[in-house]
Structure formats: structure tokens, C-alpha cells
């Protein structure tokens with residue numbers, strides 16, 4: 229039996245940072261991820277610029293994911309892609325994890341980092357809307373250039389929608405935002421940017437129907453219902469950002485059953501509240517008072533989960549890992565990095 233100290237279910241930001249941190253704590257680590265790539269839901273906004281990750285310069289999400297994956301690989305965890313965890317059981321002291329491939333994985337502890345689960349965007353509920361997905365109806369932005377000099381209607385008022393609207397300001401000819409509530413719910417500074425650019429923000433508004441071109445392959449006009457009145461708006465592209473449906477199909481054996489609050493697992497100091505010890509949680513899937521569903525939150529969650537997993541396996545272990553500047557695991561790597569930096573400084577001063 230190939231027994232791991234910790235098996236991390238989900239290879240998004242929380243799972244990736246957990247893998248780095250468990251390596252730091254000398255734990256034999258495995259990540260199991262259902263998608264063919266690591267990075268979690270950050271992969272649905274690859275071109276978005278992230279400004280709010282502490283200590284990082286503003287960077288596109290795809291570079292952030294690349295950095296996260298590199299960091300997660302520091303201690304060479306075992307990584308299983310295209311593998312969906314279907315069931316977790318505990319036999320004696322060991323967790324037995326079954327996957328959709330019929331494989332069984334064995335682990336002393338589990339970190340649940342399944343985030344939003346398996347995501348699919350909430351689609352526009354208009355009959356036949358799917359046929360425009362091949363042309364100008366979008367649920368995410370995979371390349372901003374596509375929208376250069378276009379008039380784009382963005383439907384949605386949360387952070388996802390408004391962040392996209394702000395990104396579009398720099399390429400699109402015109403951006404119009406519509407939202408069904410009477411107030412946008414996104415971060416204030418982003419909303420302010422839209423206002424500064426004079427973006428037309430229609431509140432209490434929903435898409436009523438769409439009017440297509442003669443070939444019926446693209447949306448030409450969107451009919452908006454606002455306070456009972458209908459308005460037609462000409463568009464080049466429509467971006468729907470109404471959130472995501474989540475499939476959280478991970479099953480726990482009857483004798484485990486984590487305590488949930490809505491769809492989320494309740495944790496205390498990284499430990500999932502279940503009837504058996506040894507299951508920890510990190511990232512968007514967990515809930516505790518004032519939990520922040522942002523990237524920075526996932527890192528703190530991961531550290532707590534891993535430190536407590538370490539302590540569970542070895543009660544005599546330190547509660548915290550040594551900070552990287554003092555940690556002997558990095559001594560050789562630090563030397564190499566510093567030498568490289570020194571050479572660069574020498575070269576630039578010549």
C-alpha cells in the first residue's frame with residue numbers, strides 16, 4: 229500500500245499552497261484534481277489582472293497560476309490529474325479514497341480543497357440562447373483582444389462581472405452594465421472606475437430577450453426589461469456573469485459526514501468538523517466566521533489545515549512550520565538564488 233501523509237483533494241490555489249506547505253513540513257503529499265490542469269477556478273479568468281494578492285505585483289491570473297504551480301512543485305508532490313474523488317472512507321486509522329477511475333488512494337490525513345466544486349457558468353435563460361455561444365454570447369473572457377473596439381453589454385453586478393467590465397474599458401469601444409438589483413455588489417473602487425469612465429450602468433434591469441441578425445447566428449440587439457419597461461440596446465458582444473452552478477459530488481462515508489453550513493464544510497482551525505478526526509479543509513469550500521472567499525484567504529486556510537494535519541499525525545511535531553528564511557530546507561536553494569541575484573547585480577553594474 230502506498231500510504232501518503234496527506235492527500236489534498238482539489239488542485240486550485242488552496243490545494244496548491246497546501247501541497248507546498250505540507251512539503252515544507254516533510255509530509256508525503258498527493259494532490260488529486262478532476263481537471264486536466266491545476267489552478268482551479270483561476271483558470272476561468274486567465275487574462276484578468278489580479279491586484280489584491282498581498283506582496284504580488286499586479287499580474288494576469290494565468291501567470292499567477294503558473295507561479296502557484298511552480299511553488300507547489302517545490303517538494304515534488306505526487307499529482308493525479310483528470311481524477312475525480314468520489315468517496316472518502318476511514319478504515320482504522322487510514323483514509324481510503326475512491327476515484328472515478330476505480331483507483332484507490334490511501335492517506336493518513338485529508339485536506340479537502342474542492343473550492344466551488346466542479347463549476348459551470350449559470351446560463352442565460354432565454355430559449356435558444358446556446359446557439360449564440362459560438363459567436364457573441366460569452367460566459368467568460370479568454371482573450372480581451374476579441375473585444376477590441378466592440379460595444380459589450382455585461383450582465384451582472386458582483387465582483388466577477390464588474391472586474392470584467394473594468395478590464396473591458398481598456399479595449400472595448402463601449403461597455404454597458406446591467407444588473408437586476410438596485411445596487412452593484414462589487415468592490416467599491418472597481419464600481420468607481422466604471423463611473424469615472426461614464427459607463428452606462430442600468431440597475432433593476434434584466435435581459436428580456438435578444439434580437440439576432442438575419443443569419444440568426446449572432447445577437448444584434450438585447451432587449452432589457454427595466455422597472456417594467458422594455459429597452460433595446462445594440463451590441464457587438466454580450467458577457468453574462470451571473471455566477472456558477474457548483475457540482476459538489478464528493479461523498480463521505482456515512483460514519484464521517486462533515487458538518488455543513490449550506491454547501492460549505494464548517495472548520496475550526498483548519499479541521500473539518502466531522503465525526504472522525506484527520507480531515508482538514510482549506511479555501512472556498514470551508515466556512516467559519518468572517519471567512520474571506522479570496523485568494524489570500526486560501527493561503528491562511530492551507531497553513532492552518534496542514535499544520536493541524538501534521539500535528540494529527542505526529543502530536544509531538546511543532547504546531548507551526550519554520551519560516552522560510554530560517555528553514556534548513558531552503559538553505560541550499562537560498563544560496564543558489566542569492567548567487568544568481570549577485571551575478572545579475574554584478575553584470576548590470578559593469
Ligand SMILES: Cc1cc2nc3c(=O)[nH]c(=O)nc-3n(C[C@H](O)[C@H](O)[C@H](O)COP(=O)(O)OP(=O)(O)OC[C@H]3O[C@@H](n4cnc5c(N)ncnc54)[C@H](O)[C@@H]3O)c2cc1C
Pocket residue numbers: 237238239240241242243260261262263266267268269270273277278279280281311312313314341342343344345346387388391477478510511512513521522523524526
Ligand atoms: C470570475 C472570478 C474572479 C475572481 N477574481 C478574484 C480576484 O481578483 N482576487 C481574488 O483574490 N480572488 C478572486 N476570485 C476568487 C478566487 O478565484 C477563489 O477564492 C479561489 O480560486 C479559491 O481557491 P480554492 O482552491 O479554494 O478553490 P477552486 O479555485 O475552486 O479550486 C478547487 C479545485 O478542486 C477541484 N475539484 C472539485 N471537486 C473535486 C473532486 N471531487 N475531485 C478532485 N478535484 C476536485 C476543482 O476542479 C478545482 O480545480 C475570483 C473568482 C471568480 C470566479
